[in-house]
Amino acid sequence: MQINNTTEFRPKIVAFCCNWCSYAGADLAGNNRLSYPADIKIIRVPCSCRVNPTFILRAFQRGADGVILCGCHPGDCHYTSGNYYTRRRMTLLFSMMNYLGIEKERTRVEWVSAAEGAKFAAVMQDFAQTVAALGESKRLEDLRCKQ
Amino acid sequence: MQRIGVFVCWCGSNIAATVDVQRVADAVRSEPGVVFSVDYQYMCSQAGQSMIVDAVKEHQLTGLVICSCSPRMHESTFRKTAQLAGINPYMVEIANIREQCSWVHKDIFIGTQKAITLAKAAIAKVNLNTPLTSGESKVTKRALVIGGGIAGIQSALDIADAGFPVDLVEKEATIGGKMAQLDKTFPTLDCAACILTPKMVDVAQHENIRIISHAQVEEVGGFVGNFHVKIRKKARFVDESICTGCGLCTEKCPQKKVPNAFNLNMDHHRAIYIPFAQAVPKVAIIDPDYCSMLKNGKCGVCAKVCSVGAIDYQQKDEIIEEDYGAIVTATGYNPISLEKYDEYAYSLSKDVITSLEFERLTNAAGPTQGHLIRPSDGKQPHTIVFVQCVGSRCAANAEKGKEYCSKICCMYTAKHAMLVRDKYPDTEVYVFYIDVRTPGKSFDEFYRRAVEEYGVHYIKGMVGKVIPEGNTLKVQASDLLMNKQLHIDADLVVLAAAIEPDRSARPLATMLTASMDTNDFFTEAHPKLRPVESPTAGIFLSGTCQGPKDIPETVSQASAAAAKVIGLLCKNTLKGNPCVAVSDEMMCNGCSSCANVCPYGAITYESKEFRMPDRTTRMRRVAKVNPAVCQGCGCCTVACPSGAMDLDGFKNQQIMAEVDAICK
Ligand SMILES: Cc1cc2nc3c(=O)[nH]c(=O)nc-3n(C[C@H](O)[C@H](O)[C@H](O)COP(=O)(O)OP(=O)(O)OC[C@H]3O[C@@H](n4cnc5c(N)ncnc54)[C@H](O)[C@@H]3O)c2cc1C
Numbered sequence: 001m002q003i004n005n006t007t008e009f010r011p012k013i014v015a016f017c018c019n020w021c022s023y024a025g026a027d028l029a030g031n032n033r034l035s036y037p038a039d040i041k042i043i044r045v046p047c048s049c050r051v052n053p054t055f056i057l058r059a060f061q062r063g064a065d066g067v068i069l070c071g072c073h074p075g076d077c078h079y080t081s082g083n084y085y086t087r088r089r090m091t092l093l094f095s096m097m098n099y100l101g102i103e104k105e106r107t108r109v110e111w112v113s114a115a116e117g118a119k120f121a122a123v124m125q126d127f128a129q130t131v132a133a134l135g136e137s138k139r140l141e142d143l144r145c146k147q
Numbered sequence: 148m149q150r151i152g153v154f155v156c157w158c159g160s161n162i163a164a165t166v167d168v169q170r171v172a173d174a175v176r177s178e179p180g181v182v183f184s185v186d187y188q189y190m191c192s193q194a195g196q197s198m199i200v201d202a203v204k205e206h207q208l209t210g211l212v213i214c215s216c217s218p219r220m221h222e223s224t225f226r227k228t229a230q231l232a233g234i235n236p237y238m239v240e241i242a243n244i245r246e247q248c249s250w251v252h253k254d255i256f257i258g259t260q261k262a263i264t265l266a267k268a269a270i271a272k273v274n275l276n277t278p279l280t281s282g283e284s285k286v287t288k289r290a291l292v293i294g295g296g297i298a299g300i301q302s303a304l305d306i307a308d309a310g311f312p313v314d315l316v317e318k319e320a321t322i323g324g325k326m327a328q329l330d331k332t333f334p335t336l337d338c339a340a341c342i343l344t345p346k347m348v349d350v351a352q353h354e355n356i357r358i359i360s361h362a363q364v365e366e367v368g369g370f371v372g373n374f375h376v377k378i379r380k381k382a383r384f385v386d387e388s389i390c391t392g393c394g395l396c397t398e399k400c401p402q403k404k405v406p407n408a409f410n411l412n413m414d415h416h417r418a419i420y421i422p423f424a425q426a427v428p429k430v431a432i433i434d435p436d437y438c439s440m441l442k443n444g445k446c447g448v449c450a451k452v453c454s455v456g457a458i459d460y461q462q463k464d465e466i467i468e469e470d471y472g473a474i475v476t477a478t479g480y481n482p483i484s485l486e487k488y489d490e491y492a493y494s495l496s497k498d499v500i501t502s503l504e505f506e507r508l509t510n511a512a513g514p515t516q517g518h519l520i521r522p523s524d525g526k527q528p529h530t531i532v533f534v535q536c537v538g539s540r541c542a543a544n545a546e547k548g549k550e551y552c553s554k555i556c557c558m559y560t561a562k563h564a565m566l567v568r569d570k571y572p573d574t575e576v577y578v579f580y581i582d583v584r585t586p587g588k589s590f591d592e593f594y595r596r597a598v599e600e601y602g603v604h605y606i607k608g609m610v611g612k613v614i615p616e617g618n619t620l621k622v623q624a625s626d627l628l629m630n631k632q633l634h635i636d637a638d639l640v641v642l643a644a645a646i647e648p649d650r651s652a653r654p655l656a657t658m659l660t661a662s663m664d665t666n667d668f669f670t671e672a673h674p675k676l677r678p679v680e681s682p683t684a685g686i687f688l689s690g691t692c693q694g695p696k697d698i699p700e701t702v703s704q705a706s707a708a709a710a711k712v713i714g715l716l717c718k719n720t721l722k723g724n725p726c727v728a729v730s731d732e733m734m735c736n737g738c739s740s741c742a743n744v745c746p747y748g749a750i751t752y753e754s755k756e757f758r759m760p761d762r763t764t765r766m767r768r769v770a771k772v773n774p775a776v777c778q779g780c781g782c783c784t785v786a787c788p789s790g791a792m793d794l795d796g797f798k799n800q801q802i803m804a805e806v807d808a809i810c811k
Binding site: 012014020021023024026027029030031033034035036038041042043044045046047049050051052053054055058059062063064072075076077078079080081082085089113114115121145 | 217218248251253257258264268663665746778779781782799803811
């Protein structure tokens with residue numbers, strides 16, 4: 001058993017995945033044993049449009065270093081139009097967060113279909129690397145929540 | 148306070164090899180609400196499930212967390228287990244520690260840490276779960292089949308035979324699809340019309356089937372068991388209920404120069420025509436682009452000769468609205484356009500044809516009455532070159548062509564080669580191939596007969612160029628096995644064009660919210676275990692719209708889809724998804740933001756009387772969600788400015804609890 005060097009910085013990353021495309025894409029990555037960093041923790045939501053901006057702010061407040069949102073490709077939303085709302089909402093939210101000092105690279109929206117296991121793994125690999133390179137995110141973190 | 152039991156599955160070694168399951172069970176024992184925690188080899192087995200039932204009884208559990216494979220796999224299994232144990236099925240949450248943990252992280256330390264975090268997130272969520280009950284909705288006992296090729300025909304017949312009414316919508320003037328255009332069919336070489344047209348007649352005569360031809364689906368609403376569909380039946384300018392199909396008008400019409408699409412434009416029909424002799428419905432149709440009566444009000448010959456008065460120049464499109472319990476897509480395929488394939492001179496020479504055109508040329512009912520002649524000069528060809536994989540199996544980033552194998556071309560090319568050698572034994576036939584792929588019952592034997600008995604020259608290699616020169620087609624090719632260049636003077640070149648889904652399938656998929664792959668084939672709910680269902684409940688897949696297939700495979704899938712439809716229509720009611728939006732009327736101010744984003748129109752408003760603190764009452768407009776219509780996407784919850792809207796099963800508080808647990 002290999003014990004990892006615990007002093008190395010490991011980012012905390014929340015990934016919101018829609019049930020129909022991206023969560024299934026993540027499952028497919030698993031089926032095909034395509035690995036990506038364990039820093040990624042997935043929360044299942046019915047549709048990417050279920051993700052309230054407050055969930056993302058909450059994550060950063062609680063010490064997340066990056067948040068990624070995955071949904072069906074535009075035009076393929078299981079609920080026809082949910083991902084279009086996501087795209088608009090997140091564009092606004094991410095630019096506001098950038099203004100508040102959360103680097104743009106820490107937040108991302110990606111479209112991953114149920115058939116794109118390889119894309120899922122590649123996106124997560126890349127995102128985890130990007131966030132790790134930026135280091136800890138302390139801008140919005142509420143230290144009172146640390147206990 | 149919840150009493151939660153945590154069950155950690157080993158999944159044999161699938162999880163246990165890279166996650167220390169015992170440590171996971173230990174680590175969550177002190178989490179808030181957890182009163183019991185255990186690990187076991189196969190949680191989904193009979194023994195595993197009874198372990199859960201026993202634990203619920205023994206520890207008076209109110210919520211369950213199963214750390215196992217994906218909820219897409221076994222969520223419903225464990226919900227049933229919960230119900231068996233006497234607790235609400237929605238008090239179960241799954242921590243996906245297989246697909247999203249043990250299978251993707253090789254290091255047991257890291258895997259175990261992540262599994263613990265995922266388990267804690269699920270526990271945090273279950274702490275806030277509330278019992279939910281599914282609403283019931285009625286099932287409309289009628290099916291819609293879209294596309295009237297052999298796939299749609301077979302599905303419609305099977306469903307109708309089981310006693311359910313079926314509407315079969317076909318965009319062309321007749322049903323039959325591509326199979327109606329074929330000559331003989333592999334592997335038995337029986338004539339396509341002989342086996343297809345009796346089935347078409349069965350459809351026409353079936354008391355449970357209504358054919359809606361020359362029509363398209365325009366709008367789809369509703370959900371499984373209760374689809375509401377709007378169909379536009381386009382004007383054919385002939386009253387279908389009166390026309391006897393005698394065909395007199397199609398002989399008398401003076402406009403003779405209308406390209407005959409059924410014969411792939413290789414000959415002409417009149418402006419009023421019946422697509423082919425065995426068309427169903429056998430009713431004439433007027434092409435408004437060519438009819439001079441419709442274009443400039445002069446002529447009227449067809450109306451004069453029609454003895455039953457079926458011609459109706461004033462006919463308008465008709466909108467048919469109907470409810471269906473299930474929908475079958477059977478929209479089929481088309482050969483790709485070969486416009487971009489200049490190297491094969493398809494658009495330069497009339498004697499370079501597609502395989503489907505070849506089918507019409509050898510068909511006794513085709514433009515040449517079955518005489519295989521060159522379209523350019525009507526002479527009989529003596530050397531024929533068949534080119535396989537035209538546009539199939541291309542590189543992923545190629546600018547033209549498809550990445551996939553079209554599957555049927557190897558077999559039909561062998562068929563064509565054999566038919567030529569059979570009818571015209573002195574013709575030289577060459578087939579250029581990349582690989583010959585003939586899996587299937589009696590398929591390889593069939594291909595070998597072409598080579599061994601019929602003396603067809605099979606050459607491994609691709610054709611580089613076809614150059615029309617005078618009366619001949621100069622074919623330049625390479626023979627990979629002999630490692631040499633070949634030059635063949637051919638009289639006819641036949642291209643086995645790749646097949647692709649019908650263009651109308653993509654907009655249809657959008658209407659149905661059914662997903663498609665990158666090639667626009669419909670995707671199945673599970674590639675192995677649910678191959679005839681779309682991931683969207685109530686939508687079923689039949690035939691080549693799901694992927695390339697020959698007729699035997701198309702028919703099997705069509706019947707399989709029909710069996711699934713019958714299974715659904717046999718039910719009187721369906722349990723709905725209880726994870727729907729709910730509005731807190733105390734917080735709602737009736738602003739309509741939620742209704743504006745709802746894709747289903749599930750939100751309405753009502754005026755309600757509220758008591759104010761000063762004991763007066765006031766009327767206020769508040770949102771109301773129809774749980775039978777809401778599909779639970781949650782879009783409204785984010786649009787709501789006052790925070791009145793929430794989604795059962797995925798409440799704001801629940802998701803935030805998961806976020807907190809992960810970020811801890
Ligand atoms: C040259 C050639 C030779 C072949 N020879 C053989 C053979 O010998 N043996 C064999 O087993 N197979 C053969 N095949 C394969 C065979 O043609 C297919 O397997 C079969 O036709 C598939 O049937 P289908 O119903 O899925 O599709 P189709 O035949 O394409 O039928 C689809 C139908 O749906 C209609 N439609 C499409 N979109 C819509 C819409 N939006 N709304 C309403 N209607 C719509 C179309 O008009 C069409 O009528 C051959 C194929 C080719 C190209």
